[in-house]
Amino acid sequence: MTIRVLIVDDHEVVRQGLRFVLDQEDGIEVVGESGDGEGALRAVEALRPDVMLLDLVMPGVDGLGVLERLPEERPAVIVLSSFQEDDRVVAAVRLGALSYLSKTSAVDRLVEAVRAAARGDGVLAPGIAALLLGRVRRPLDTLTPREREVLAALARGRSNAEIARDLRMGRETVKSHVSSVLAKLGVADRTQAAIYALQQGLVPLDEAL
Template sequence: MIRVLIVDDHEVVRQGLRFVLDQEDGIEVVGECANGERALAVVPALRPAVMLLDMVMPGLDGLEVLRRLGADRPAVIVLTSFHEDERIVEAIRLGALSYLPKTTAVDQVVEAVRAAAHGGSVLEPGIAGMLVRRMRQGERRDPLDVLTPREREVLTALARGRSNGEIARTLSLGKETVKTHVSSILAKLGVTDRTQAAIVGLQQGLVPLDEALLDTDG
């Protein structure tokens, strides 16, 4: 069962999302929050697998919630009415797996929830296109800029050939949390497997070549 927490300051939006998700097999809405402060307070108790997060709210906005979520964070899907490039890039850098407009079709929201539960990303075509353009224009000189500090640690371990279990023990994380980080790293770096991600880490100097072991089976 995929446990979902909805965080949005508009009650109508929360009710609509709950109605849609409650119709889906294998998905359970475990809570709703009208602000970021409340969301951070209930996450440890509710233990959602996925958080649907509004970007603009009174008090703590979506970006600040992303910054303050702990290591055992839920997978985050940002739902917003705003399309500011810098906010989108920052949300993804802070760990959001998907970034969808509030006008997104309900079936795509459901798809994003199911994907996020397994560490996958769903990006609206316009947003995906913007990210590709940003990369091609060289606005990010360092391809690792989009990674969170924790994701850099996981990528460093990947470049050393560590399995998910070894990474979990070394970084004191749950194995499922490591899987989520790995999936996020693959999506952000635009690679398809752990070995390709490890090679990027090596190219960026995270690990000396003589310490690299690229037999990364997971």
């Protein structure tokens, strides 16, 4: 079955280059182009493409705006962008983008992404997968087992001396663990850390101070 592709980018030379590349491939047909977000949404309705190559940075309705307004029966979306800012990447994936590639990606990788998208599979540029994993992981998941024990003790209202005694470690070691926990959780003090631990269910409420 032929994979029907819509190309959306505000630079005509980019659209022409993508069309030329994809038109050389068996089983892939470029059925339309658009240079802006509004035109992309109209083309999706009119052409019903299987896959859309979408630029994020466009005048008017940008790529994220297109993703937000796509109908329920949407094409598989491959974001092609020159930018890899954390917020744009995460927002695009959360809005349903299946793949995220740089415009400098190799031709065979682009073609692979189009074929994968038609199957419902995603392809991410190097570094993007690690970025997404880092953004979706809970701060609690970044703590070592020992740091989790220290955090639980903080939630129970224990002092550094009490933590040192209970966990059988030196006070300086406890102090180091506390500092690391605060940094990893992105909180300012022990009280905020304790509140976070309670919110995450690390310590039952009846055990908290």
